[in-house]
Amino acid sequence: MATENLSDYKDIWVFAEQRQGKLMNVALELIGEGYNLSREIGADTKVCALLIGNNIDDLAKECFEYGADKVYLVQDPLLENYTTDAYTKVITDAIHEYKPEIVLYGATHIGRDLAPRVAARVDTGLTADCTHLNVKLGSYIEYAKENTTLNTDNLDPNDPDTGLKMTRPAFGGNLMATIICPRTRPQMSTVRPGVMSKRERVEGAVGEIENVNVKLTAADIRTELIRVVRETKEMVSLTDADIICSGGRGLGGPDGFKLIKEFADKVGGVVGSSRACVDSGWIDHSHQVGQTGTTVKPTIYFACGISGAIQHLAGMQNSDIIVAINKDPEAPIFEVADYGIVGDLYKVIPEIMERWDAE
Amino acid sequence: MKIIVCAKQVPDTNEIRINPETGTLIRDGVPSILNPDDANALELALEIKDKNPGTTVTVVSMGPPQAQEMLEECLAMGADEGILVSDRAVGGSDTWATSNALAAAIRKVGDFDLLLGGRQAIDGDTAQVGPQIAEKLGLPQVTYVTEFELEEGGKSMVVKRALEDGFEEIRIHTPCMLTAIKELNDPRYMSISGIYNKDKDIKVWNAADIEVDLTTVGLKASPTNVFRSFTPKPKGKGVMLEGDTDGELAQHLVDDLKRKHII
Numbered sequence: 001m002a003t004e005n006l007s008d009y010k011d012i013w014v015f016a017e018q019r020q021g022k023l024m025n026v027a028l029e030l031i032g033e034g035y036n037l038s039r040e041i042g043a044d045t046k047v048c049a050l051l052i053g054n055n056i057d058d059l060a061k062e063c064f065e066y067g068a069d070k071v072y073l074v075q076d077p078l079l080e081n082y083t084t085d086a087y088t089k090v091i092t093d094a095i096h097e098y099k100p101e102i103v104l105y106g107a108t109h110i111g112r113d114l115a116p117r118v119a120a121r122v123d124t125g126l127t128a129d130c131t132h133l134n135v136k137l138g139s140y141i142e143y144a145k146e147n148t149t150l151n152t153d154n155l156d157p158n159d160p161d162t163g164l165k166m167t168r169p170a171f172g173g174n175l176m177a178t179i180i181c182p183r184t185r186p187q188m189s190t191v192r193p194g195v196m197s198k199r200e201r202v203e204g205a206v207g208e209i210e211n212v213n214v215k216l217t218a219a220d221i222r223t224e225l226i227r228v229v230r231e232t233k234e235m236v237s238l239t240d241a242d243i244i245c246s247g248g249r250g251l252g253g254p255d256g257f258k259l260i261k262e263f264a265d266k267v268g269g270v271v272g273s274s275r276a277c278v279d280s281g282w283i284d285h286s287h288q289v290g291q292t293g294t295t296v297k298p299t300i301y302f303a304c305g306i307s308g309a310i311q312h313l314a315g316m317q318n319s320d321i322i323v324a325i326n327k328d329p330e331a332p333i334f335e336v337a338d339y340g341i342v343g344d345l346y347k348v349i350p351e352i353m354e355r356w357d358a359e
Numbered sequence: 360m361k362i363i364v365c366a367k368q369v370p371d372t373n374e375i376r377i378n379p380e381t382g383t384l385i386r387d388g389v390p391s392i393l394n395p396d397d398a399n400a401l402e403l404a405l406e407i408k409d410k411n412p413g414t415t416v417t418v419v420s421m422g423p424p425q426a427q428e429m430l431e432e433c434l435a436m437g438a439d440e441g442i443l444v445s446d447r448a449v450g451g452s453d454t455w456a457t458s459n460a461l462a463a464a465i466r467k468v469g470d471f472d473l474l475l476g477g478r479q480a481i482d483g484d485t486a487q488v489g490p491q492i493a494e495k496l497g498l499p500q501v502t503y504v505t506e507f508e509l510e511e512g513g514k515s516m517v518v519k520r521a522l523e524d525g526f527e528e529i530r531i532h533t534p535c536m537l538t539a540i541k542e543l544n545d546p547r548y549m550s551i552s553g554i555y556n557k558d559k560d561i562k563v564w565n566a567a568d569i570e571v572d573l574t575t576v577g578l579k580a581s582p583t584n585v586f587r588s589f590t591p592k593p594k595g596k597g598v599m600l601e602g603d604t605d606g607e608l609a610q611h612l613v614d615d616l617k618r619k620h621i622i
Contacts (some may be wrong), residue, residue, distance in 0.1 A: 120494035125582030222499035338597035351609035
């Protein structure tokens with residue numbers, strides 16, 4: 001199923017996911033990552049936001065301010081809310097018309113519904129839940145040397161190839177794989193929210209807007225969206241948090257999260273959790289950090305009573321500073337911790353809180 | 360209703376260890392299980408069958424011959440029929456190629472009302488094969504399904520689809536594809552009578568049986584390839600703080616964070 005002329009495909013597209021007229025954070029992160037990749041490819045490669053919805057002209061400005069060179073604006077009343085059928089059709093049509101070299105999607109519930117559908121219709125490859133992207137082999141080698149056990153001796157740092165190298169965890173984070181898509185275009189991947197970095201916002205930045213012609217009728221949409229409910233439950237923005245205080249099975253029961261919440265309030269952080277506590281029903285899934293929860297990289301991550309299963313480590317090991325508090329000196333969490341405290345979290349945490357603001 | 364469930368046999372990733380010398384997976388002694396999200400899909404099919412006499416549930420899988428064990432488990436839970444697509448020609452398929460093979464097998468099974476699957480398998484975590492089968496079969500889809508209710512005597516249904524910040528309620532007509540997540544239900548156990556009932560049938564089909572275009576399946580046809588695989592580098596060990604009391608430990612931590620201007 002090879003694409004005929006790979007060189008006809010230019011530019012990096014980011015699916016700029018918006019919900020109810022608000023851009024998702026991951027869209028801005030991907031514009032930042034796309035910006036870096038486009039400059040690495042060079043040769044006038046642009047980073048472009050693919051913005052789909054209705055009455056969303058003002059979001060184009062935000063895309064430019066975060067680094068997009070160009071915005072493909074796709075607007076229609078039928079695109080007001082996300083539907084698999086409508087969004088798949090307009091993206092597929094746009095890919096065929098404009099031929100992007102790379103298309104990136106946030107690995108959100110919507111991105112993971114949409115991207116595989118588009119990939120199957122366009123007949124190209126898709127790599128799920130990537131945590132690292134490279135185009136030049138030289139930068140891939142640098143990444144691999146710093147973060148992995150990969151032997152890079154047989155890779156040529158001057159290789160001119162700029163095919164996308166998409167790295168993702170597999171087997172619960174035990175193994176990493178770098179995937180390529182050598183024969184078809186566009187090269188596509190979904191990328192985990194919270195992993196890539198936004199660019200510094202440049203107020204007033206402008207760029208080119210391309211209004212995309214929409215060929216869509218109501219009959220194209222085979223599902224009926226009855227309602228969208230934004231749940232009023234406490235929103236946990238783990239991905240944006242500067243400090244995360246996470247609790248694990250060592251809390252001993254659901255009441256332990258009361259202390260974790262006090263701790264988080266004291267240090268200006270948010271509450272996280274290991275999978276074990278979520279599975280036991282001690283706390284809502286929205287707090288879960290790890291392979292099947294949220295990937296985080298705060299300035300400080302407090303792991304309280306968390307043993308450090310590999311699935312949990314996969315979601316937090318890129319935190320700047322990890323502080324582990326655990327009774328068991330053999331807990332695997334201490335292998336990744338910058339500061340380890342062996343002790344009873346119910347005694348240690350209040351002592352930290354007492355000293356936090358003291359001069 | 361006629362329901363088809365897509366299921367995969369997976370290694371229990373909670374039990375997988377890495378050989379630190381070679382950086383490879385140690386799969387010896389690791390149990391193979393019915394993929395958890397797929398068990399939720401099967402449970403939904405069986406609940407529909409419980410309430411709607413005359414409903415049949417066919418489970419379709421792709422994998423090596425030993426995946427028949429997983430299909431036996433599905434039959435013992437209450438499915439009527441199991442089909443395993445097993446052929447070297449489909450080995451090494453990425454999600455695009457896998458969906459071509461499974462779509463061909465499902466076409467071969469014949470007409471159906473509802474196609475179900477788990478959102479994702481725990482070995483690959485891609486969540487791509489469900490939507491890609493739906494696309495290859497031209498079906499509408501809803502993924503991340505957490506609630507389900509039939510309408511109009513089974514011609515349509517209203518489902519709840521989980522979002523990170525809430526949910527959507529969607530009406531969809533048959534035939535269609537839904538993917539399940541664990542919030543949907545609690546899968547039942549195998550029944551004793553199910554385990555001992557050997558009348559039910561597991562069919563093993565090869566690539567010729569499903570009449571699939573061989574240029575669209577297998578390693579060579581797959582648009583994505585593994586370039587390299589490796590294990591993450593363990594992060595350098597930090598310091599274990601020392602102190603005679605909890606207060607001293609806390610003091611050392613806060614002092615050091617302040618000294619490094621982290622707080």
